Structures are given as C-alpha cells and as structure tokens.
Amino acid sequence: MKINKIVWGADGTGDSAQALKIAEALSLKFKSRIVGISVIPDYYNVVNLFPPAEKTKFRDWVDLNLITARKDSMEKFRRDLSKKGTNFEYEIMKGIPAKAIANFAVKHDADLIALGRGRSVEKTILGGTALKVLRSSRVPVLTARGDKFKGGFKRIIVPVDLSHGLGKSFDYAVDLAAAFGSTVHVANVVETGYQKYPSELAEQLRGFAHRELKETVGSTRLKDDLIINTVIAPNGWRGIVDFAFEKKADLIVIMTYGGGRFKKEFIGSVAEKVIQEAHCPVITMTP
Structure with a gap:
C-alpha cells in the first residue's frame, strides 16, 4: 500500500x-x-x-x-x-x-x-x-473526531459483509497494522433486527457466521494480531459501533457497500452512521 x-x-x-x-x-x-x-x-x-x-x-x-x-x-x-x-x-x-x-x-x-x-x-x-x-x-x-489520538493505532476494526468477501478494506487495514504494530479485528455483524430471538438460535446464527468468516479470511492468515469476531446486534451500524467501543478501537476501516437492497441505502444507513456515531476515526473505501 x-x-x-x-x-x-x-x-x-x-x-x-x-x-x-x-x-x-x-x-x-x-x-x-x-x-x-x-x-x-x-x-x-x-x-x-x-x-x-x-x-x-x-x-x-x-x-x-x-x-x-x-x-x-x-x-x-x-x-x-x-x-x-x-x-x-x-x-x-x-x-x-x-x-x-x-x-x-x-x-x-x-x-x-x-x-x-x-x-x-x-x-x-x-x-x-x-x-x-x-x-x-x-x-x-x-x-x-475529538482529541484522543495518541499517535498510533493499537486496535483496528474491519467490518466484513460476507456477501461481498473481504474487500479492499481488509488489505488496507492489514497494511496499516504492519506499519503501526496494530491488532486487526475482522468483524461480521449478525443482524437480528429488534425481534427477541431465543438465545440458542442467536448463538447458532453466530456460529454459522463465524465459521464462514473464518473460511473467508483463511485459517493460515489468522494469528495473534489478526482476530476474527462475530457480533450479534439489531443492525449493522450498531453492532460495528458497539464492538469498536468495547474493544477500545483506535480506527475503523470500512467499505461503503453492504448487503441491503440498495447501495445508496447502505451508504446512508450503515457507513454514514458508523462515521457519525463511532468514538474513533473511520476510514471509508469505495469498492
């Protein structure tokens, strides 16, 4: 890069x-x-x-x-x-x-x-x-946003939409991590809406997504500084923002497309919301 x-x-x-x-x-x-x-x-x-x-x-x-x-x-x-x-x-x-x-x-x-x-x-x-x-x-x-940047990125979050594969954002984040000595968290959000799913079913959905994410990343690429995560949340942007906050992320690298019916709708409802609501800087990339 x-x-x-x-x-x-x-x-x-x-x-x-x-x-x-x-x-x-x-x-x-x-x-x-x-x-x-x-x-x-x-x-x-x-x-x-x-x-x-x-x-x-x-x-x-x-x-x-x-x-x-x-x-x-x-x-x-x-x-x-x-x-x-x-x-x-x-x-x-x-x-x-x-x-x-x-x-x-x-x-x-x-x-x-x-x-x-x-x-x-x-x-x-x-x-x-x-x-x-x-x-x-x-x-x-x-x-x-804000004034909390300390000169580097310890933890970088890369949201992944499995219907599109890893995308350019993954390679971009990995290259940044190599330069800054960061840990990369690859995250997929299992969207449940606001329905109350039984906990067993939610965990089953998480398991399916986790296995698919692991296959997408490739087991040979997984190491101590590259971690896969599957998050359950009502919607994509909320899952990304909450996960980034939980992990005390220093940066999010995200693509501006998604699994919704309309690309424009995704840009408005997910990437835009992540930019607006995330506690840390965000890098957005086009396909």
Whole structure:
C-alpha cells in the first residue's frame, strides 16, 4: 500500500485538527506529503442581494479577514510540521467546500483525504462536507473526531459483509497494522433486527457466521494480531459501533457497500452512521 500524498481539509474545528494529527502520523510511517486545503464558502448568492457598494465592502472584508486568518493558521501548521520533518503545503480558495476538496484531491492525485467529522448538527442530516466528499471520492476518506489520538493505532476494526468477501478494506487495514504494530479485528455483524430471538438460535446464527468468516479470511492468515469476531446486534451500524467501543478501537476501516437492497441505502444507513456515531476515526473505501 502506498500513501504518497494526503489531502487535509482544514476548517478550523477540533475534529479537523485531529484529522491533521492522524495525517501526520501516517506521513511519518509512509513518508507522505500532506497538502492542506482551506475553502472559504462561496457567498455569491448572499452578496448578490447587497447594494453594489455593499458588495465591494463585503468582498473586501472577506479578503482582509477570512483569507488573512486562514493563511496565518495554515502557515502556523506548515512551520510546526516542518520542524518535525513533515512535508506540508497548502492552498486557500473560495468555493463550495465539499466540491472543492474532492476536485483538489483529484488534481493532486491524493491517496487519502483526511477530514474532521463535522459539527454535531450534521449528525441528523446527510449533507455535511465530510459526507458529501465521501460520496464523491474514489480514494479513501478518513474522518476524525475529538482529541484522543495518541499517535498510533493499537486496535483496528474491519467490518466484513460476507456477501461481498473481504474487500479492499481488509488489505488496507492489514497494511496499516504492519506499519503501526496494530491488532486487526475482522468483524461480521449478525443482524437480528429488534425481534427477541431465543438465545440458542442467536448463538447458532453466530456460529454459522463465524465459521464462514473464518473460511473467508483463511485459517493460515489468522494469528495473534489478526482476530476474527462475530457480533450479534439489531443492525449493522450498531453492532460495528458497539464492538469498536468495547474493544477500545483506535480506527475503523470500512467499505461503503453492504448487503441491503440498495447501495445508496447502505451508504446512508450503515457507513454514514458508523462515521457519525463511532468514538474513533473511520476510514471509508469505495469498492
């Protein structure tokens, strides 16, 4: 696996700062370059409502205050990272953040996009910048939250949908684990809905799934730092989130597809919910 270039979306939030810390840790392991992008939202629709004289004043205010502040902030990041030996450059632009970040990643041939998860209000809607980038990006997207990253990943969770096999996320997680000395937990969720199954039947379902998961992974690949797990939960995202919390996971690596009838529905109901609810960073990958 190569991570030669990481695009980091800066938005001034604590989540975004956490994403940069993780990008820095990855850059040290994979000798990556970090390219930051700070997007000032496009205010044209608002500005067009202003009288002509006010339009100029508003644009001047944006240039003087927002752009200057963003540049000062990015310069500080550049100096701090440079002292640690990390190659960092950046660009500041105006536009629609999600579109600008996605296009910027393509332009720079990025191997990973690192973003803050987003404000809490975005938990109830599909429309936050991170989620829009996730839907349009063909490269892995890391979403981070909080301030608890300690510089590495001790435990990595890889959810597996058995109807699709292991997927790219498995190999990605294994390569990350090799770089950071991590334990990989491969997890399959047996979804029971909210029905009350007899415990014997639930355990039987778990046993069937566990055997299939073991065959999928391959017994020769199982070792002390690669562990298979089968979880019983009402639904996929809840099982993944609870399992990651139980194992004190430092990272989840997940594919953006699943066993539902509609791929779009899965992205909304599983991967999206995992991003929003997980206590740790999440890397999402497209098939």
